[in-house]
Amino acid sequence: MGEYTTILTETHGKVGLIRLNRPRAYNALNSTLMRELTAALAEYDADPNIGAIVITGNEKVFAAGADIKEMSEATPVDMLTSGYIDLFDRIRAVRKPIIAAVSGWALGGGFELAMTCDMIVASETAKFGQPEINLGIIPGAGGTQRLTRTVGKYIAMEVVLNDRKLTAEEAARFGLVNRVVPVERYLDEALELAQQIAERAPIALQIAKEAVNKALETSLTEGLAYERRVFYLLFATEDQKEGMKAFLEKRPPQWSGK
Ligand code: CAA
Numbered sequence: 405m406g407e408y409t410t411i412l413t414e415t416h417g418k419v420g421l422i423r424l425n426r427p428r429a430y431n432a433l434n435s436t437l438m439r440e441l442t443a444a445l446a447e448y449d450a451d452p453n454i455g456a457i458v459i460t461g462n463e464k465v466f467a468a469g470a471d472i473k474e475m476s477e478a479t480p481v482d483m484l485t486s487g488y489i490d491l492f493d494r495i496r497a498v499r500k501p502i503i504a505a506v507s508g509w510a511l512g513g514g515f516e517l518a519m520t521c522d523m524i525v526a527s528e529t530a531k532f533g534q535p536e537i538n539l540g541i542i543p544g545a546g547g548t549q550r551l552t553r554t555v556g557k558y559i560a561m562e563v564v565l566n567d568r569k570l571t572a573e574e575a576a577r578f579g580l581v582n583r584v585v586p587v588e589r590y591l592d593e594a595l596e597l598a599q600q601i602a603e604r605a606p607i608a609l610q611i612a613k614e615a616v617n618k619a620l621e622t623s624l625t626e627g628l629a630y631e632r633r634v635f636y637l638l639f640a641t642e643d644q645k646e647g648m649k650a651f652l653e654k655r656p657p658q659w660s661g662k
Contacts, residue, residue, distance in 0.1 A: 410437035418455040418602035420448035430468035431461045433513045442494040455602025460505035469512025492545040495520045505594035506530045516545040524581040526572040527590035533569040605643040606661040
């Protein structure tokens with residue numbers, strides 16, 4: 405892995421773990437952190453020994469959003485030319501599954517980062533919010549879009565227009581998180597989930613992620629047609645032959661990723 409100053413990286417078996425690490429600034433996502441995060445994700449995405457990725461913060465904070473100090477004097481042109489928000493699209497483009505392990509605050513861009521991931525494991529202390537309205541702005545990295553698609557218009561309006569914070573339990577009820585676990589367990593739980601996923605057939609995994617994401621972007625007819633095409637495509641893989649043969653021979657499959 406590259407040399408990073410605002411994140412820490414560790415490998416756990418087939419799982420790449422990225423810890424956001426600016427604790428004194430509540431892991432505010434400054435441009436260095438976002439550049440390093442996207443570089444580390446690209447490294448893990450390209451590494452054939454990695455099957456899934458976990459992004460986490462610390463027990464107290466996942467991330468408190470974009471760095472307000474860095475942005476406070478910015479012009480629209482600065483925001484546009486910095487490419488800061490575009491970095492969220494690079495996270496979205498990662499082909500391997502990404503799990504956010506969230507404890508404490510996930511605010512603004514921090515919440516948006518968690519929602520850009522594919523699954524969210526939350527500790528009981530997790531709190532989610534889009535407080536941008538207090539700064540005279542709105543969410544800029546998907547907060548009005550991904551949140552609304554998940555929780556619906558009415559809750560999203562309250563979160564975005566009136567800084568309503570969601571507890572972990574509410575987030576689970578609204579379908580925003582996969583599970584809520586005690587704070588001592590949230591990272592292990594996310595790593596175990598990632599490890600299970602990382603053991604699965606790599607090509608099918610990548611196609612499955614793409615297909616689920618497609619559901620948010622197309623009509624049902626187009627989505628079903630897309631699913632059918634990639635379903636047929638998987639019959640060209642060695643892993644499909646191996647998976648079905650192993651089932652019939654009552655043994656675990658050996659995936660080759662081909
Ligand atoms: N940017 C920069 N610094 C931040 C920060 C942020 N988003 N959030 C917290 N910090 C810093 C504080 O300035 C403070 O630093 P100092 O000790 O140097 O003063 C330190 O982290 C601790 O913060 P607090 O003293 O405020 O701690 P607290 O426990 O009282 O409150 C908090 C914690 C609720 C997270 C509070 O800090 C807070 O509300 N932070 C701002 C959250 C926010 O508005 N996020 C949206 C940012 S805009 C955005 O994200 C746009 C987008 O869509 C991409």
